[in-house]
Amino acid sequence: MAESQRALGPAWLDRYLTAPVWRFVLTPGVLGSQGWAGVLLPSVDRVGRYFPLTVCAPLDGVLLERATLDLLSSWLDRAEAAARACLAHDATVDGFEASLAAIGLPALFPAMPSQAANALLQRASPVELDRTASGPDLGTLADGVLAQVLRGYTLWWQAGGRAFLHQHLPAAARYTSMIDQTFGA
Template sequence: MSGAAGAQTLPGWYGKLPFLGDFAGRRLPPSFVSTWDDWLQSVIYGGRSLLGEEWLTRYLNSPIWHFCLAPGVCGNNAWFGLLMSSVDRANRHFPFTLAHGVARESLTDLAMSSITRWLGALEHEAVAMLDLEGSVQALEDRLASFAPPAGLDDTRPRVADNLSHYFDRPLLVASSEVPALLAALANESTRGAGAAVSLWWSTADDQGRGALVWACQGLPSAEGYTTMLSGG
């Protein structure tokens, strides 16, 4: 993404991977990392309390969730990315995040279908990053081929009516519907309508035709996160 979308040319990352001894990250600002880390620490603690011994099994088998965070959720930018359950070299469990920031004024110009395809491709790379033989340099080398799409949307993208149907629980939709939901979030964010919202989706079948989608104000609660671990 170019121009007002920011100078970041590769996705940033944060969290744990099997070849890391502890937390690590690149290219994500403190305003994002601080909020994101506090949220994850809180929902992991809350999820363990809610699920007890079941928590680890659900965590390890959780789907990878893609997200779009409206401006105001984690700093002034919007964020597109994915969240994947992971673990470090010492067997301490904590998710791995890939994310890319976009300025509020650039949101409605983005080709949302390109964003969803990019995140889908990035998901395959994220799974490969769980390789125990990896290294930070190998991770950076892989990401070098995954700069976010630079094209702007010159067409009139379809925009979903609203996101209210997706607030109660994850709903199964056709994957082709996700760009329209992202366009709705972008429009609402640009107008400054309502509280800052996050939209989450995960692939619901092997062919990638279906997606589980849900939305919430801010970031998910501990109860919401445990629902995400179960795939909705």
């Protein structure tokens, strides 16, 4: 935030307070060994401190299937609504915690790639994959490959708007462009 204040100067406060809500998925390897999904939006507390309010939850899986992405999108809608509600002047910590408890954690499926797919990727040795009449479960194998390729990446998007993929967390200049909506960084 300090870099965005420096870069935007006197325009910072207006740009910050009108910045869009960003949704994100952090793949395993960004913040520990599991993935995360959530929303990030500008906030200010009752004594005038500005901070990015973040509501997030751990993810146990790779989000390849349409049904899984739809479930995540629905959970992100509820997380954003809870975050926006806590910005009301009369909001309380207890009310915010109750809202978060009500939305719960995203119930996503399928889980991370099977142990067999992970073993195949990590050791390149023969492993037994789930088989169908036509051969190995290629969906499971694809999940495993994608999980390894995207490890350490983050996906950021606005509902109905811009999106970008970034290796690791966005740098200060990228965060400034997320507030400023210039995307020049």
